[in-house]
Amino acid sequence: xxxxxxxxxxxAKDHLDSFLVTNPVNIHYLLNRPTLFDSHFNxxxxxxxxxxxxxxxxxxxxxxxxxxxDAEIRLIQKKPLFDIFFNLVAxxxxxxxxxxxxxxxxxxxxxxxxxxGECFVPQFNLIELIRAIKDRSELxxxxxxxxxxxxxxQRLLTLLEPGMAEREIALEIDFMLRRAGAExxxxxxxxASGPNSAIPHAQTGSRCLKSGDAVVLDFGCVYEGYCSDMxxxxxxxxxxxxxxxxxxxxxxxxxxxxxxxxxxMTGGAADALAxxxxxxxxxxAKFGHSLGHGVGMDVHELPILAKTSTQKLQPGMVFTIEPxxxxxxxxxxxxxxxxxxxSDGPNILTTAGKDLIEL
Amino acid sequence: xxxxxxxxxxxAKDHLDSFLVTNPVNIHYLLNRPTLFDSHFNxxxxxxxxxxxxxxxxxxxxxxxxxxxDAEIRLIQKKPLFDIFFNLVAxxxxxxxxxxxxxxxxxxxxxxxxxxGECFVPQFNLIELIRAIKDRSELxxxxxxxxxxxxxxQRLLTLLEPGMAEREIALEIDFMLRRAGAExxxxxxxxASGPNSAIPHAQTGSRCLKSGDAVVLDFGCVYEGYCSDMxxxxxxxxxxxxxxxxxxxxxxxxxxxxxxxxxxMTGGAADALAxxxxxxxxxxAKFGHSLGHGVGMDVHELPILAKTSTQKLQPGMVFTIEPxxxxxxxxxxxxxxxxxxxSDGPNILTTAGKDLIEL
Numbered sequence: 001x002x003x004x005x006x007x008x009x010x011x012a013k014d015h016l017d018s019f020l021v022t023n024p025v026n027i028h029y030l031l032n033r034p035t036l037f038d039s040h041f042n043x044x045x046x047x048x049x050x051x052x053x054x055x056x057x058x059x060x061x062x063x064x065x066x067x068x069x070d071a072e073i074r075l076i077q078k079k080p081l082f083d084i085f086f087n088l089v090a091x092x093x094x095x096x097x098x099x100x101x102x103x104x105x106x107x108x109x110x111x112x113x114x115x116x117g118e119c120f121v122p123q124f125n126l127i128e129l130i131r132a133i134k135d136r137s138e139l140x141x142x143x144x145x146x147x148x149x150x151x152x153x154q155r156l157l158t159l160l161e162p163g164m165a166e167r168e169i170a171l172e173i174d175f176m177l178r179r180a181g182a183e184x185x186x187x188x189x190x191x192a193s194g195p196n197s198a199i200p201h202a203q204t205g206s207r208c209l210k211s212g213d214a215v216v217l218d219f220g221c222v223y224e225g226y227c228s229d230m231x232x233x234x235x236x237x238x239x240x241x242x243x244x245x246x247x248x249x250x251x252x253x254x255x256x257x258x259x260x261x262x263x264x265m266t267g268g269a270a271d272a273l274a275x276x277x278x279x280x281x282x283x284x285a286k287f288g289h290s291l292g293h294g295v296g297m298d299v300h301e302l303p304i305l306a307k308t309s310t311q312k313l314q315p316g317m318v319f320t321i322e323p324x325x326x327x328x329x330x331x332x333x334x335x336x337x338x339x340x341x342x343s344d345g346p347n348i349l350t351t352a353g354k355d356l357i358e359l
Numbered sequence: 360x361x362x363x364x365x366x367x368x369x370x371a372k373d374h375l376d377s378f379l380v381t382n383p384v385n386i387h388y389l390l391n392r393p394t395l396f397d398s399h400f401n402x403x404x405x406x407x408x409x410x411x412x413x414x415x416x417x418x419x420x421x422x423x424x425x426x427x428x429d430a431e432i433r434l435i436q437k438k439p440l441f442d443i444f445f446n447l448v449a450x451x452x453x454x455x456x457x458x459x460x461x462x463x464x465x466x467x468x469x470x471x472x473x474x475x476g477e478c479f480v481p482q483f484n485l486i487e488l489i490r491a492i493k494d495r496s497e498l499x500x501x502x503x504x505x506x507x508x509x510x511x512x513q514r515l516l517t518l519l520e521p522g523m524a525e526r527e528i529a530l531e532i533d534f535m536l537r538r539a540g541a542e543x544x545x546x547x548x549x550x551a552s553g554p555n556s557a558i559p560h561a562q563t564g565s566r567c568l569k570s571g572d573a574v575v576l577d578f579g580c581v582y583e584g585y586c587s588d589m590x591x592x593x594x595x596x597x598x599x600x601x602x603x604x605x606x607x608x609x610x611x612x613x614x615x616x617x618x619x620x621x622x623x624m625t626g627g628a629a630d631a632l633a634x635x636x637x638x639x640x641x642x643x644a645k646f647g648h649s650l651g652h653g654v655g656m657d658v659h660e661l662p663i664l665a666k667t668s669t670q671k672l673q674p675g676m677v678f679t680i681e682p683x684x685x686x687x688x689x690x691x692x693x694x695x696x697x698x699x700x701x702s703d704g705p706n707i708l709t710t711a712g713k714d715l716i717e718l
Contacts, residue, residue: 038547038560040659058647059560062687077647101466106458107483109465124466171537178530184547188397201397201418288417288436300399328421 003030004052004070006130011047016098016121020085021045023103025297026127027054031069034141034225034297035183044085045071048092055084082108086115098123125302132294132302133316138226139340142295142318145182145228146338146349148221152176153232153352156217160359162209162236166191170204173219182221186229186299189219197233198332200289200324211237214247214331216324220299220338227299229320230350231336234357243333246325247356250333253277253323254354257291258337261321261346267291267309274323275307283325292320295338317341318349362389363411363429365489370406375457375480379444380404382462384656385486386413390428393500393584393656394542403444404430407451414443441467445474457482484661491653491661492675497585498699501654501677504541504587505697505708507580511535512591512711515576519718521568521595525550529563532578541580545588545658548578556592556691559648559683570596573606573690575683579658586658588679589709590695593716602692605684606715609692612636612682613713616650617696620680620705626650626668633682634666642684651679654697676700677708 007030011019021027027045028034031054037043043056043064052071056064064073076084089097099112101122113120134142155176160169170189177185192202194213202216209215213236220229233250235243253274260273271291278284290306295318303311303319313319317340324334337350366389370378380386386404387393390413396402402415402423411430415423423432435443448456460468460481471479493501514535519528532548551561553572561575568574572595579588592609594602612633619632630650637643649665654677662670662678672678676699683693696709 035562038549038562040546040560059558062558062685063560063562099465101469102464104465105461106463106465106468106481107460109468110460110481122465122469175534187399188543190397199418199421201399201422203394203397203422326421 003032003130004047007047007127008049010126010130011098014098014123016096016123018046018048018092018094018096019098019123019126020100021047021127022100023127026100026131028225029127029131029297031071033067033069036067037063042081043076044081046085046088048094053088055081057081082112086112089116089119095119096121098126100126102128128302131296133314134296134318134340135316138296139318141224141226142228142338143349145186145221145223145226146230147351148177148180148182148223149219149228149230150350150352151180153217153230157234157357157359160209160215160234160236162211165206165208166193166196166204167206173217177219177221182223183225184222186220186222186227190216192216192332193236195329195331198326198328198330200326200332200334209236212240214239214243214333216332216334218334218336225297227295227297228349229295229299229336229338230352231322231334232352232354232357233333233335234359236359238358239356243331244356246327247333249278249281249283250323250325250335251354251356254321254335254337257321257323258339258346258348261313261339261341263313263315263341263343263345265313267303267305267311267313268307270305270313271307271309278323278325286325286327287323288326289324292322294319313341315341315343362391362489363406366406366486367408369485369489370457373457373482375455375482377405377407377451377453377455378457378482378485379459380406380486381459382486385459385490387584388486388490388656390430392426392428395426396422401440402435403440405444405447407453412447414440416440441471445471448475448478454478455480457485459485461487487661490655492673493655493677493699494675497655498677500583500585501587501697502708504545504580504582504585505589506710507536507539507541507582508578508587508589509709509711510539512576512589516593516716516718519568519574519593519595521570524565524567525552525555525563526565532576536578536580541582542584543581545579545581545586549575551575551691552595554688554690557685557687557689559685559691559693568595571599573598573602573692575691575693577693577695584656586654586656587708588654588658588695588697589711590681590693591711591713591716592692592694593718595718597717598715602690603715605686606692608637608640608642609682609684609694610713610715613680613694613696616680616682617698617705617707620672620698620700622672622674622700622702622704624672626662626664626670626672627666629664629672630666630668637682637684645684645686646682647685648683651681651695653678672700674700674702
């Protein structure tokens, strides 16, 4: 189904005659051109019942023109963007314009609300909910992105050795991902070793790998505009018994979550699959984050697999399953796969093995 | 001067008793720890007359604790962040809380406004204005970031040759910057060749360099949390006369702007230095963007050097001077230096030569 049409159908439900899209990722999505503009793109897309109008400044107008988009393209010049938008609302006689309240900054909202009044209606996650269900071409791109990650993980195993700095390893991951065909990393690779591995979002730093370290390797890449995300934890030299025990708990919790996933269950119910196992072993306090998150054009998007999430996991959704246990001062373990929800259960896109690897 | 104190002084002027900082770059700045958290950090900093309180979730709490910050650190758990913030406002008896309207998303604003009412006051660019004036340690980091860029540009000249793809060159720039000590690129390098060089924010792509091409190379890196940004345009093989003419206009306009810069002049007056020269040669319509932008922890920040900018260029500000001319279908030229405004004129941080280079 045409994405702009899907958007219009939701607008009609909410009695809106138009929708202002400001999130550049959503603009790329609706135009079905995931890699058209760079990250500085600051134009907007106005969807009305009949038209789609893209406002772009001088820097992007030329690329937009040659891209043969399903949208009229207007150049932003002389006046500020939101003056032009205001005039457009008048020109088209729009009465009820939805906007992305999860994206638009308050300063711009306050200005537009002053001029448009109640005609300007906040909408939360409207496009994000459409984006959560992937179509075939999106799944193809993400399968490829995940495969690049897997391939690089295998190569990484041959490189890691005591003495290497975390930062050096992260740089190597980045280079290898792009040499293997990725457009870029989906986020800066996390390489957290020894006690740093107890920090779920550790800053990759100058610490060097030592024998006995757990090393959390969390990385992903972008292929044709779509992200991958995976984590493996490996051990340098021999794992001591405590580390082995933690590793096995995390591995078991991750497998339980994968085995228990069913289309139609809530994000909260999925989260409980791993969390209840940790509770059983009195480890739940060491699992401080949520089980997973959607992945797509953004590396963090809908759905959310967290304790309180009531969103249903539907066929076509792609998300991570990434339980972890973190012991302050000692170390941590996280294992993360990316899966596609299908009607008969999850299809796991990450293929790297999950048995404990001691290097 | 302590940055949090500088912030408090501005609050007092606006009769605010506190300020909610949501922009992670501003949080890093105020804590004087530019590289503490990664790009997913989503905590907030509350500045009151007496205290600074950082709210961080599980993923960042550990790093915040060990960092010995000049702030009390509280863990976000069980309740959503903004519920905790709301309770904190009550606990501290705050009556007038400023917030960053240029950063806070409308959806969060609407929720907080509902609970806090007129007690919750939009402030625009409050920290950004403090950030625009750099101190010595910031200037040192930026000087180093600029030097890494210059060094890599020289090396790049030895690599470029017909047949290389734009994307391959961009990748090489990225690798070289980081191998030379940068933490990362300050934005994805722009490599725009031949007709693509007529697009100021071209997507670096699969086009291969050909003899006669203008190649716009626009890149920068991050060192100790601070950005650099530079552009040079080189020619593969021989430049034809038309390209030479454009090159010389841009070079002359850039030099005129550098020579004419004075502390205290407005961003608009600075922009006119180059724009008036292009007008004289009837080229102004081909210079569609502004003359420059501030650089710091963000690669685009205050001040703005654009036609309508009334902001004064003050000693300690760091910004780019980057005129360009773009001829659709033919090609374009841009030359960009990063400068520090000093009381007796600009100090140019970019040292790469600007005579036409034919490779």
